[in-house]
Amino acid sequence: MSLMRIGEKPEIARLPLFRDMDDAMRERVLSGSFLQVFPPQLTLFERGQQADFLHVLVDGLVELYVSGTGRDTTMKIVEPVTSFILAAVMTDLPYLMSARTLTSSRVLLVPAALMREVIRKDTALMQATMHELALGYRDMVRALTDMKLRQSAERLANHLLEFSAQRGNAWDFELSGEKRVLASLLGMTPENLSRAFGTLKEQGVSVNGARVRIEDRAALAAFARPDPVPADR
Amino acid sequence: MSLMRIGEKPEIARLPLFRDMDDAMRERVLSGSFLQVFPPQLTLFERGQQADFLHVLVDGLVELYVSGTGRDTTMKIVEPVTSFILAAVMTDLPYLMSARTLTSSRVLLVPAALMREVIRKDTALMQATMHELALGYRDMVRALTDMKLRQSAERLANHLLEFSAQRGNAWDFELSGEKRVLASLLGMTPENLSRAFGTLKEQGVSVNGARVRIEDRAALAAFARPDPVPADR
DNA sequence: CTGACTGTTTGACCAAGATCAAAAGCGCGC
DNA sequence: GCGCGCTTTTGATCTTGGTCAAACAGTCAG
Numbered sequence: 001m002s003l004m005r006i007g008e009k010p011e012i013a014r015l016p017l018f019r020d021m022d023d024a025m026r027e028r029v030l031s032g033s034f035l036q037v038f039p040p041q042l043t044l045f046e047r048g049q050q051a052d053f054l055h056v057l058v059d060g061l062v063e064l065y066v067s068g069t070g071r072d073t074t075m076k077i078v079e080p081v082t083s084f085i086l087a088a089v090m091t092d093l094p095y096l097m098s099a100r101t102l103t104s105s106r107v108l109l110v111p112a113a114l115m116r117e118v119i120r121k122d123t124a125l126m127q128a129t130m131h132e133l134a135l136g137y138r139d140m141v142r143a144l145t146d147m148k149l150r151q152s153a154e155r156l157a158n159h160l161l162e163f164s165a166q167r168g169n170a171w172d173f174e175l176s177g178e179k180r181v182l183a184s185l186l187g188m189t190p191e192n193l194s195r196a197f198g199t200l201k202e203q204g205v206s207v208n209g210a211r212v213r214i215e216d217r218a219a220l221a222a223f224a225r226p227d228p229v230p231a232d233r
Numbered sequence: 234m235s236l237m238r239i240g241e242k243p244e245i246a247r248l249p250l251f252r253d254m255d256d257a258m259r260e261r262v263l264s265g266s267f268l269q270v271f272p273p274q275l276t277l278f279e280r281g282q283q284a285d286f287l288h289v290l291v292d293g294l295v296e297l298y299v300s301g302t303g304r305d306t307t308m309k310i311v312e313p314v315t316s317f318i319l320a321a322v323m324t325d326l327p328y329l330m331s332a333r334t335l336t337s338s339r340v341l342l343v344p345a346a347l348m349r350e351v352i353r354k355d356t357a358l359m360q361a362t363m364h365e366l367a368l369g370y371r372d373m374v375r376a377l378t379d380m381k382l383r384q385s386a387e388r389l390a391n392h393l394l395e396f397s398a399q400r401g402n403a404w405d406f407e408l409s410g411e412k413r414v415l416a417s418l419l420g421m422t423p424e425n426l427s428r429a430f431g432t433l434k435e436q437g438v439s440v441n442g443a444r445v446r447i448e449d450r451a452a453l454a455a456f457a458r459p460d461p462v463p464a465d466r
Numbered sequence: 467c468t469g470a471c472t473g474t475t476t477g478a479c480c481a482a483g484a485t486c487a488a489a490a491g492c493g494c495g496c
Numbered sequence: 497g498c499g500c501g502c503t504t505t506t507g508a509t510c511t512t513g514g515t516c517a518a519a520c521a522g523t524c525a526g
Binding site: 047048066068069071072073075086087088090091093094095096097119120123126127129130131133134135136137138140141142143144145147148149150187225228229232 | 280281299301302304305306308319320321323324326327328329330352353356359360362363364366367368369370371373374375376377378380381382383420458461462465
């Protein structure tokens with residue numbers, strides 16, 4: 001158990017999840033947790049396991065995925081600084097998703113029992129947890145509708161617009177992670193992702209390796225028919 | 234606003250959401266709410282609207298759906314007694330889904346502001362809300378993986394098994410609602426649902442109108458390859 | 467009972483995306 | 497720089513599920 005100075009990471013304390021809680025309580029949580037470094041491509045946990053730790057990705061890139069019969073599908077790509085698998089920890093139920101690092105990553109591991117105990121005592125933490133779960137739920141609603149009523153090129157278009165929005169509406173950016181992972185996230189094969197980029201070229205999107213440039217945001221938005229209800233975060 | 238004696242409905246007080254809260258607080262919530270009867274096919278609210286009420290379906294059948302460009306898709310069929318759209322109410326964000334009654338329904342409408350106010354004061358309610366949201370999140374994770382890595386007949390098979398499980402593993406039951414709605418819930422067209430029932434006939438499923446009979450549960454389960462992690466509720 | 471309306475089923479065909487195979491491109495170690 | 501291994505792309509083909517059209521079944525009003 002490689003302990004590290006957690007106090008050095010103020011971004012953890014500034015997370016929406018921990019931000020509003022009592023200082024002493026936060027200290028209690030953080031001092032009971034530990035920060036660990038993982039190499040790329042390492043499985044952090046698997047679907048079906050008991051949820052022993054709340055994870056907070058401090059640095060790196062993590063993939064949440066489900067491996068069914070034969071094929072896998074990635075459910076989410078976690079970027080720092082974000083907590084993940086809150087729901088399993090909260091309910092003390094087995095993980096529904098597996099997690100692996102995509103790049104070398106630093107993860108804060110908060111023991112699930114500790115988390116549940118402190119949540120019961122600290123109302124602000126409970127409220128933040130509730131809020132986080134509600135936003136997570138809404139994310140999933142969006143993802144499911146996206147999957148159910150958009151076709152592949154539209155899903156890609158929307159993803160690019162959202163990704164761009166996350167980086168301050170940059171019209172030129174680098175995709176994080178491999179394209180095969182992106183394909184799986186968007187519910188298509190890598191071959192099809194490639195072709196989808198092809199059809200977006202006609203809507204003013206140019207791709208060179210991981211570098212994507214949105215030449216004509218309006219055209220892309222018209223093609224993507226984005227969600228009328230704006231994203232929550 | 235047709236008020237009704239809410240005290241007559243103890244199943245509301247017994248809901249997981251309200252069960253553990255302070256009695257006086259519960260009384261406050263319920264007396265500030267009202268029970269209303271809606272005819273079939275009535276829209277209760279639409280995606281994009283401000284979330285004014287937490288809804289609790291007391292009686293009847295409600296469909297949560299999203300209407301995108303051209304097509305619709307149903308996200309959930311709500312059976313009594315269940316609360317719905319908790320996440321929108323909690324976060325005070327616009328609804329992500331629309332709702333309509335499928336049959337004549339009685340719905341308890343809890344003003345969202347009241348709900349949020351009482352949640353802040355009553356820790357047990359907050360905890361129950363948190364738990365409910367976590368379970369809802371997990372439901373959506375399941376639905377999304379189902380959509381992403383199972384094909385249509387498998388989705389139907391799984392749905393039938395789960396539906397059967399909900400009714401105490403009955404091997405013979407009635408589908409609730411129309412088949413077109415079920416098709417939409419499962420992410421396929423009515424035509425395809427019909428064909429999917431056809432392929433399940435070979436796995437020992439017989440259908441007559443809304444009546445479904447599972448002749449060989451083992452064969453159906455083998456075909457469906459159900460989720461290794463058991464359902465939460 | 468009959469006819470109109472609606473929902474379901476069946477069949478023929480079409481389109482989106484998956485699969486298979488092979489060629490490029492790219493990164494990395496030697 | 498060169499070659500190996502892996503990802504990405506391109507092309508050809510196949511499968512799944514969607515679309516369109518028509519037959520069929522069930523319900524309800526008259």
